[in-house]
Amino acid sequence: MTRTRPATEAWRRLAEGNERFAGDAPSHPRQDAARRAEIAAGQAPSAAILGCSDSRVAAEVLFDQGLGDLFVIRNAGQIADASAIASVEYAVAVLGVPLVVVLAHDRCGAVQAAIDASAPDAPPLPPLIAAHIRAIRPAVQAGGTDAAAVAGAHLESTVASLLAASDLLSAAVADGSVDVVGATYRLAEGRVERRFAIGDVA
Template identity: 55%
Template sequence: MTPPDSDFATDPQPTTPARVWATMQRGNARFVGGTPKHPRQDVETRATLANLQTPRAALFGCSDSRLAAEIIFDLGLGDLFVVRNAGQVVSDSALGSLEYAVEVLGVSLIVVLGHDSCGAVRAAIDSQLPGAAPLPGHIRGLVDQIVPAISQLSPERDAEGALVAEPDAGAVGKAHLRATVGKLLESSEIISAAVADGRLGIVGANYRLAEGRAVAHVSIGDL
């Protein structure tokens, strides 16, 4: 059994989805408690990884500056394959990157990480309120992918198509998190096949900014 305080440096064979996630949870607990190890961040590790990477998990998260993945989970160089964009919305580039992590790098786990007080979620809600101004540039295309989660929770709209009542932003964020996990499975045969084969698990987690804790809300596969 993996020791309670182990990480990817001291437990070099956490290959099952459940074991990888348990290791990440222990790292997050150290971060929350203010006792991080900062593993695998030394010169020797950097040199060892120069020609080869073998990450244990891929993380698909929001680009928010407060979600530094390796810090949150107290991991080091070479441990996570990280893909991020604002609002963790599924795109061709995100899918291709995650498929590379699964098919080529052989990760056992994908963590989809959202968070409270998400600016992209807030922008999506604001875009559906009465009198909302058009979003500039490519921001609209990104935010529009979060809108279905709003409609799921607050379907009632006025004659102009605006929301009658503003939904809770936290609830919208969690609904979007669940939808993102579902869309990964629906959009990628590589990811869905790996889950069906038992080689891959997916965790949808929400990060609490003030507390520092990543709380799982969705789990797919052998977890």
């Protein structure tokens, strides 16, 4: 019997969990005292998620997962900055996750801020915010003022940036030990749409 690849199994669990959440039938698994005690001494998450800090996009909730299931990295606009890349590398090299998911979402404030800031008469943003969303500016050049197009371009560039900046991650993808999925979460519908994958994740 052919064994299911770890990345495929991890994505299946995420997809099934999202179906439960979107269908208003979450099971809230592995969130009790027994699970808390079980993982107190260590963790073995099945996937790493690089997502947005938006309060509506909590990965453990929308994928209906429990304590210790996901290694989650969040910042505004799911930017592949040094801290995020180092955290993904930790998940891969130390925790052994077989799947990395970069999770974008619609109506993203960081994406909209990058679009608005590109207007010729745009007021200046606070310096740290301006520096943070600089990574989204190339996607604005590609997508213009269409927020969905910009978000899609930014998702692709974030994954590309992760692989380009991390020899560790790109080597893990090349040897087949890690797959990467780019996905978008729809706020109103509650559904995660897989946009593309790098690797053999089914």
